[in-house]
Amino acid sequence: MIRATGLALANRLQPLSLEIEPGALVCLVGPNGSGKTSLLHALAGIGAPAGRVEIAGVEVGRAPRAQRTGLLSFLPASREIHWPLAGRDAIALSGASVAQVEAVIDLLDLGTLANRRMDRLSTGERSRILIARALAPEPALLLLDEPTANLDPLWQLRLLDLLGGRTALVAMHDLDAALANADRLIVMNEGRVAADGPPEEVMAGPAIGAVFGIERANGRWRPLRPGADPRSLR
């Protein structure tokens, strides 16, 4: 079980508590600036968050670094890399074993890409290397900030498929993909959880309309009131 209590991050994330079942793929949606990344940061211990995070009975903040590698890993939204590392070396920096690195290279079909310098790859290719970096140590909790961004359609599908069965909290903007793949959906708004539950229930509830200012009609998403600032609708 993953248990976070009293989690807060400066003025970007209001104090909240959260439990995640092992094996659950939890999708995190919300408008820009709603606190998705802040929640991921707080869980990953980035930016001196308040509160405590416990994974399988171990308090993450007190775990030694070697143990922490197996507890959680975080994929930031930025796909930049500042040094001309080879893909394989970047993956190995995660602290994963050699066998784990090779396994994840196979898993994500990175055979040739892994030998090339990261600064010479396309953004999407770099994304796959960095996703591999996050997956490599087989952590108990994956915290992924928009992992599908920059990926081609096939790789978006393959990635979401790969995440099934792993415990992951995934921030994303594609509501349909979230609905199709998530075991649980969390809607964030203004640094708070606006809705949390099975994806179908959350999608059917009032939160999506209230938070995003959009609705689903005839199988398509459209603004509730064309031209209006969705935030003024509440």
Add this chain to the structure above:
Amino acid sequence: MSGRAAFLLAFLLAAAAALSLSVPWGDLAALFEEDRGLAWAVLVELRAPRTLLALIYGATLAASGAAVQALFANPLASPDLTGTTSGAALGAVVTAYLIGLSSPLALSFGAVAGALGALALLLALAGPRAETGTLLLAGLAISALAGALTTLALALAPSPFAFYDAYDWLMGSLVDRSLAQAAFAGVPAAIAILLLLRLSRPLDALALGEEVAESMGYRIVQLRRQVVCLTALGVGACVAICGAIGFVGLVAPIFARRLTGGHPGRALWPAALIGALLLAAADLAVRAAPLGRTLPIGVLTALLGAPFFLWLVANMRWRMSR
């Protein structure tokens, strides 16, 4: 880094050190025939400090350069381009000429304080993850300010010979230092280098970005503080004794990263070896130059380093415009 590269570096370093001690050999050999005791004294008290200072100063500049580059995620950061050396020089000049304390210990304290001030100002101006442009401009501004203040301090100095006195030192010089002076620079610098080498792993993790390194359990604020303090300690101690020497801290880490597959943290210790080698070689070249008088070593490193820096900038621009 491969074993072969490490062996080659160690061999070159030993050769440079041996040459530095024995060249010019003729007079020393003659002296060994005449008066063994005197010859040993020349070797230990005149030549050894120079060799030691070249090695330790080169290693300090290079290790600091590699650490600062890894910290700022920028291959153009280095102690001289970021104003650290000029800050240290200012601190030493103020201590010696305005406060009037010229013991090596006081000079070291002044230089370390100056270097710390310059680095703190740089962090405040350019921010922790500086764009190349911001970093270089902030470094330029700090260097210019420190340079102007150094000149002002010399102009206000009570001693009318201050300028003449300080000239050789400001240009960077390893000549005529005593063993005691070498120890005053060498001991703090060696401590700084050893402690910097312990930061290799967190600095490598930083290659994945600050957020990822923090999520892996590295404390970034603490890491930043450690790099800044250790760089100031090492560079400050060396500048206090030998003056400002440029470009070694920029060039050595760039070569070192070629040996470590681009890993910025792992490049620290090969950088230290390469830096020591570069400065020892530069010192040999200065001695061998047929100019009649000894060229300040800082002039030579700048003459070689500045074109290399220009080439780097041109290369970067070319890559960005592609």
